[in-house]
Amino acid sequence: MTRLLAGLALFLALVTTAGAAVPSWGAKQSSPADTPPSALKPGEWIWGGAPMAPGPMAVIVSLTEQKAYAYRNGILVGVTTVSTGKKGHETPTGVFTILQKDKDHKSNVYNAAPMPYQQRLTWDGVALHAGGLPGYPESHGCVHMPTEFAKLLFAATNMGMTVVVAEEGTAPVTVVHPSAVIPIDPRNGRDLTVAPLMNGSMYSWNPDASPTGPISMVLSVPDQRVIVLRNGIEIGRAKVEVTNPLVGTHAYIVSAGYMASATREGLRMPNWITIGIPGHGDEAGKVVDEALVDRVAVPREFMEKILPELKPGDVLLATDERILPSTTGPKLQVIDSNPPEHAP
Structure with missing residues (x-):
């Protein structure tokens, strides 16, 4: 009986210790x-x-x-x-x-x-x-x-x-502070090959590179480019024309439903809501209107491909920073979703 009680006491002590092992x-x-x-x-x-x-x-x-x-x-x-x-x-x-x-x-x-x-x-x-x-x-x-x-x-x-x-958290906010969007292999940190637009091409589209998952887009005003990433893997990019651009970096998130009046040659625009990122807190929760959408001209063929893919929660970052690999500056890390055999 003494041994049983001693064993029970030791067990309870171990359980208590294990439960307290995780600090708060x-x-x-x-x-x-x-x-x-x-x-x-x-x-x-x-x-x-x-x-x-x-x-x-x-x-x-x-x-x-x-x-x-x-x-x-x-x-x-x-x-x-x-x-x-x-x-x-x-x-x-x-x-x-x-x-x-x-x-x-x-x-x-x-x-x-x-x-x-x-x-x-x-x-x-x-x-x-x-x-x-x-x-x-x-x-x-x-x-x-x-x-x-x-x-x-x-x-x-x-x-x-x-x-x-x-890297920055005060106005002017530069969320996409680095000036190159180059996906990397998270297992070794090496750049993944990203095919640039061919001469004369208005866009590229390869959804099979990452068939499912959340979408993030980065639009650079000075480069006149939008790059589309799914699970951190580039699936498309296009030339765009931006008129009367906003200054700094701004973030938008897709919400449910579609804009009542904003259409592009018969294509319905999803609803967008502004994220009030630090330095632009006054923009929080504002619904993006048709006038802002009309500032960005995107090739129709590209719109036909990207619009059906957008889901609530997908994010667009619009920045006045350059993002093309030919520019200088530190690299923006965009991580893909393929796990290595042993993840830390």
């Missing part, structure tokens, strides 16, 4: 909704949205501000302090999608370190998850969030949701 980081409750994001201290956060409310989500991570902003239908519903990659392990900038979700993930690289509410951005180990928040970049490349915020965000997002990691 950051504030337990949201700060008041009217708290300015700039006033948040390390570990503090704001959440104003029901986790399972309808509407497409998107997340902007500002490396400069060490904050992350969550949007639903273009409206800011949450903001949190974060800790991103330290020197030598910098968090990559670029346009990403959620590739994997794991509530109880443990690191395959760093001694099985807990990574609660993990939402994977790359197959080489970068993810959103709960973690330490000292008030400055300290991670090995991941985006650390307060535990309770990470839990709410995990419940609110879907696979394929767009996450933009930006």
Whole structure:
């Protein structure tokens, strides 16, 4: 009996220890909704949205501000302090999608370190998850969030949701700060081959390169190009003409339904909502009108191919930065969805 009780006590002790092995980081409750994001201290956060409310989500991570902003239908519903990659392990900038979700993930690289509410951005180990928040970049490349915020965000997002990691976080915002959109192989970091437009061609279209998944588009005003990526793989690009362009970088998300009056030679335009990214908060939730759509002229043949592919939650970034590979500047990492055999 003594041995039985001793064994039971040891078992309970082990269970208790295992249950306490995962720490909790950051504030337990949201700060008041009217708290300015700039006033948040390390570990503090704001959440104003029901986790399972309808509407497409998107997340902007500002490396400069060490904050992350969550949007639903273009409206800011949450903001949190974060800790991103330290020197030598910098968090990559670029346009990403959620590739994997794991509530109880443990690191395959760093001694099985807990990574609660993990939402994977790359197959080489970068993810959103709960973690330490000292008030400055300290991670090995991941985006650390307060535990309770990470839990709410995990419940609110879907696979394929767009996450933009930006180097700048104040006006003028340059979400797509680098000046080349070149997909990379996440297993080795090498550039994937991207075929440019042939001489005289107005567009290219290869949906079989990535048949399904979320779409992200980047439109460069100075380059007069729009590039279409699905799961981080380029499936098309086209020449465009932009008149009376907006200054800076602006983000838009596809919502349900179609514009009542905006058509292009019989083609219906989906509804778009402006994402109020940092520096353009006054634009949050504004419905894009026909006048703005008419500023962008796109080849009809290309429109016939891309419009049926767009779904609520797909994102367009319009920027006054150059994006063609022939320009100089750091590269924007766009990650594809093919996992390596062993992901960290």
